[in-house]
Amino acid sequence: MRPSDQTRAGIGGNAYESVLRGLRGGVLVVALLSAAINVLMLTGSVYMMQVYDRVLSSGSVPTLVSLFAIVVVLYGFLALYDFLRGRLLGRMAIRLDRGLGTATFRAWIQGGTGTTDHEAQPLRDLETLRGAIASPGAQALFDLPWLPLFLGVLFVLHPWLGWLTVGGALTGLALTLANGAILGKSLSRSGALEATARSFADGSRRDSQTLVAMGMEPAVNRHWRRLQDAALAAGQIGKDPSEGLAAVSRAFRMLLQSAILSLGAYLVLQGEISAGSIIAATVLAGRALAPVDQITGQWRLIGRALHAHRRLAAFFADPAARDPQASVDLPLPKGELIVSQVTKFAPGRPGTDRPRLLTQMSFRLNPGDGLGVIGNSAAGKSTLARVLVGAWTPDAGEVRLGGALLSQWSAERLGRVVGYLPQQVDLLPGTVRDNIARFDAGASDADVIAAAQMAGVHDMILALPEGYATRVGDHWTPLSGGQKQRIGLARAVYGTPALVVLDEPNSNLDAAGDAALARAILALRQAGSIVVVMAHRPSAIAAVNKVLILHGGMAAEFGDKETVLSAAIARDTAPPPAPAVVPAPPAPPPAEGQPARSGANIWSASQKRPRPARAVRAALREA
Numbered sequence: 001m002r003p004s005d006q007t008r009a010g011i012g013g014n015a016y017e018s019v020l021r022g023l024r025g026g027v028l029v030v031a032l033l034s035a036a037i038n039v040l041m042l043t044g045s046v047y048m049m050q051v052y053d054r055v056l057s058s059g060s061v062p063t064l065v066s067l068f069a070i071v072v073v074l075y076g077f078l079a080l081y082d083f084l085r086g087r088l089l090g091r092m093a094i095r096l097d098r099g100l101g102t103a104t105f106r107a108w109i110q111g112g113t114g115t116t117d118h119e120a121q122p123l124r125d126l127e128t129l130r131g132a133i134a135s136p137g138a139q140a141l142f143d144l145p146w147l148p149l150f151l152g153v154l155f156v157l158h159p160w161l162g163w164l165t166v167g168g169a170l171t172g173l174a175l176t177l178a179n180g181a182i183l184g185k186s187l188s189r190s191g192a193l194e195a196t197a198r199s200f201a202d203g204s205r206r207d208s209q210t211l212v213a214m215g216m217e218p219a220v221n222r223h224w225r226r227l228q229d230a231a232l233a234a235g236q237i238g239k240d241p242s243e244g245l246a247a248v249s250r251a252f253r254m255l256l257q258s259a260i261l262s263l264g265a266y267l268v269l270q271g272e273i274s275a276g277s278i279i280a281a282t283v284l285a286g287r288a289l290a291p292v293d294q295i296t297g298q299w300r301l302i303g304r305a306l307h308a309h310r311r312l313a314a315f316f317a318d319p320a321a322r323d324p325q326a327s328v329d330l331p332l333p334k335g336e337l338i339v340s341q342v343t344k345f346a347p348g349r350p351g352t353d354r355p356r357l358l359t360q361m362s363f364r365l366n367p368g369d370g371l372g373v374i375g376n377s378a379a380g381k382s383t384l385a386r387v388l389v390g391a392w393t394p395d396a397g398e399v400r401l402g403g404a405l406l407s408q409w410s411a412e413r414l415g416r417v418v419g420y421l422p423q424q425v426d427l428l429p430g431t432v433r434d435n436i437a438r439f440d441a442g443a444s445d446a447d448v449i450a451a452a453q454m455a456g457v458h459d460m461i462l463a464l465p466e467g468y469a470t471r472v473g474d475h476w477t478p479l480s481g482g483q484k485q486r487i488g489l490a491r492a493v494y495g496t497p498a499l500v501v502l503d504e505p506n507s508n509l510d511a512a513g514d515a516a517l518a519r520a521i522l523a524l525r526q527a528g529s530i531v532v533v534m535a536h537r538p539s540a541i542a543a544v545n546k547v548l549i550l551h552g553g554m555a556a557e558f559g560d561k562e563t564v565l566s567a568a569i570a571r572d573t574a575p576p577p578a579p580a581v582v583p584a585p586p587a588p589p590p591a592e593g594q595p596a597r598s599g600a601n602i603w604s605a606s607q608k609r610p611r612p613a614r615a616v617r618a619a620l621r622e623a
């Protein structure tokens with residue numbers, strides 16, 4: 001499957017179902033090969049009977065030789081078909097991964113934005129399923145339907161032999177089902193607990209310096225131990241009885257072979273069957289029961305694979321896990337950014353209590369505008385940034401750039417449309433060049449260098465040990481917070497996107513970095529981009545022409561920078577007005593799921609505007 005096909009499979013509908021449908025042909029061929037393999041498995045029994053009953057009684061060496069030659073050919077085919085079946089199952093596992101990997105990875109990444117809510121661990125589930133398809137357990141599942149063939153031959157030899165094996169097979173199946181029932185519950189519980197322990201360990205490692213510095217490691221270690229113990233205990237609840245049953249099943253199978261041998265011997269003594277039939281019956285019964293035994297042994301893996309399959313099916317059935325629209329290559333936007341009546345609740349399941357983070361936010365910006373967004377901590381600046389770049393979808397209202405919603409651009413094209421520097425910059429493991437070029441393999445050196453120069457980081461990169469080829473992220477060349485932030489800025493401005501949103505871009509910058517940032521904002525604006533800067537520090541809004549003051553998720557002020565700043569300063573220095581009338585409380589914001597009220601201004605004349613805190617006003621004065 002070509003990459004574009006994979007992407008489309010993930011976009012157009014339920015990618016999981018369509019990939020499973022694509023595997024049907026392979027399943028059919030594996031079933032046919034299994035039929036041939038199982039028929040050829042009769043070779044050994046039939047050969048033994050012929051040797052015992054025909055060759056030994058006739059004493060004919062030529063018969064023995066020709067029988068052996070036939071057996072060699074038949075076993076040759078058996079080996080070939082067995083090899084082809086294993087190879088095909090392996091290929092199907094790879095095909096599953098190729099077909100779903102891209103969509104799963106994308107859905108997984110989108111899940112990380114907090115816009116979807118999944119119990120799923122899709123990449124891990126995909127790995128489990130891939131492993132199970134290529135395992136001997138999968139081959140045993142294809143062999144299981146051939147059990148009646150071996151039973152049929154046993155019945156032909158003697159009905160008692162058939163019934164004894166049927167009894168054995170049923171007991172084996174009962175043991176398998178009991179095993180599945182025991183494991184089922186414990187697997188899903190232990191899986192969830194294991195995921196919790198793993199994510200705690202991952203989070204601890206990410207914050208390892210803080211943990212070590214503050215002597216938190218022993219306590220965190222104990223907490224992880226408790227989580228891990230709970231996961232192990234939950235797994236063990238099912239594992240002990242399951243392994244007990246598997247052991248009983250194995251011993252039972254050996255006992256059954258001896259029982260068949262004994263019954264065969266008795267039937268020979270009674271003159272009911274030939275001596276050769278004893279050995280043939282023992283081999284046949286062993287072969288009939290082999291898949292049952294194998295499935296019992298592999299039940300844990302098969303159980304995990306079934307759980308993974310169910311989770312993946314649910315994951316891909318959820319529209320939020322897919323990208324329903326982004327398949328159109330829209331032209332790059334040229335128009336305004338219009339934010340109208342945007343309300344955003346905290347991510348979570350609909351119907352649960354989700355706090356309101358943004359309330360009826362409305363403003364518009366023209367190409368070339370630079371907007372500084374100012375507000376206290378938790379005012380909603382980062383939330384607005386996420387909504388503007390499309391990482392979070394508004395619950396009410398919309399954000400349009402050049403007339404289109406961000407979700408209407410294809411993911412590939414979106415890179416030319418949006419640049420985003422988040423508050424926490426994390427560079428991915430790769431070179432500086434890879435990171436600036438957003439891992440676009442076709443990026444030109446000229447574009448990467450242009451972005452670095454626009455962000456004022458070119459010289460700093462050249463000073464790194466290997467310049468643009470320096471490997472960063474993970475355990476590679478460690479970078480300072482400011483260096484990361486400036487490379488992150490170059491990544492955001494790469495390709496001069498139509499909309500660039502910078503969330504606290506100068507939190508780690510020195511004076512030189514501040515100046516470079518201001519130059520980058522001006523250069524972007526001159527190139528026609530709209531730049532939105534979330535800021536605590538006034539230096540970040542030096543190069544903008546508009547200001548939005550956020551307070552409690554609402555727009556307290558919006559307008560030209562000079563007007564907003566002078567109004568804020570005038571209000572700050574004016575004496576407080578006499579309370580002639582009690583001001584009306586702010587209008588109640590709409591309930592979750594309710595349409596937002598119309599009108600760009602969310603306060604009526606009688607309502608009091610949220611007043612930015614003293615710290616913000618001080619920052620404004622400074623700006």
Ligand SMILES: Nc1ncnc2c1ncn2[C@@H]1O[C@H](COP(=O)(O)OP(=O)(O)OP(=O)(O)O)[C@@H](O)[C@H]1O
Pocket residue numbers: 114346347357375376377378379380381382383384423536
């Ligand atoms: N993923 C999330 N889930 C739930 N609530 C969130 C989430 N992210 C942010 N919030 C809440 O949204 C509110 C606004 O947070 P936000 O990060 O947008 O503020 P901010 O103005 O950027 O603050 P700061 O200047 O401190 O970075 C806070 O009350 C915060 O708890």
